Amino acid sequence: xxxxxxxxxxxxxxxxxxxxxxxxxxxxxxxxxxLRDVEPDADLSLLFVEADDxxxxxxxxxxxxxxxxxxxxxAYAEESRLGALLVGDLKASVTGLxxxxxxxxxxxxxDTEQPAVDPEADPVGDADLLADLGISAQKLLALCAHEGxxxxxxxxxxxxVLGCADEVEELREV
Numbered sequence: 001x002x003x004x005x006x007x008x009x010x011x012x013x014x015x016x017x018x019x020x021x022x023x024x025x026x027x028x029x030x031x032x033x034x035l036r037d038v039e040p041d042a043d044l045s046l047l048f049v050e051a052d053d054x055x056x057x058x059x060x061x062x063x064x065x066x067x068x069x070x071x072x073x074x075a076y077a078e079e080s081r082l083g084a085l086l087v088g089d090l091k092a093s094v095t096g097l098x099x100x101x102x103x104x105x106x107x108x109x110x111d112t113e114q115p116a117v118d119p120e121a122d123p124v125g126d127a128d129l130l131a132d133l134g135i136s137a138q139k140l141l142a143l144c145a146h147e148g149x150x151x152x153x154x155x156x157x158x159x160x161v162l163g164c165a166d167e168v169e170e171l172r173e174v
Contacts, residue, residue, distance in 0.1 A: 001080040003051040006171050007035055008164050009042040017167035020047060022082060031086065032067045035059060049086060050151035051076060056144060057086045060129045070125040072144040072151065090124040121145050134161045
């Protein structure tokens with residue numbers, strides 16, 4: 001399974017991005033260490049891991065601490081060793097939603113502007129990890145579930161809101 005891992009870190013001078021190799025990592029803490037190594041003094045560090053145009057995992061560290069993880073689909077844990085390492089230990093439910101699932105509009109309901117969703121996707125982890133940056137849990141889940149959206153598209157949308165889209169795009173062009 002192929003992957004692209006982009007670290008986006010913010011410090012007093014703004015955003016910087018760097019591709020991160022996850023080759024040889026043995027646990028989630030080692031992944032966090034590689035994210036910390038990008039900029040040890042960063043206020044905020046995010047790692048976007050896109051796998052096989054199917055799965056997206058976002059990791060967040062605030063001031064190098066308090067690791068938070070969101071995965072677009074729990075199936076990634078079954079598909080690869082890296083997926084198992086990143087999302088295998090996450091709870092089956094998604095945290096960060098304010099309303100119960102039955103209160104949310106149903107997929108395909110003509111009276112809503114909700115995007116068509118992938119009924120097979122089973123997001124896991126902390127969907128609220130970007131809420132203070134302008135991406136609510138509902139928005140993140142909608143982006144991940146929108147029909148036709150690839151993980152790279154979701155990353156681009158999120159980074160556009162955060163103000164670091166150009167830095168991540170430069171990594172893709174290398």
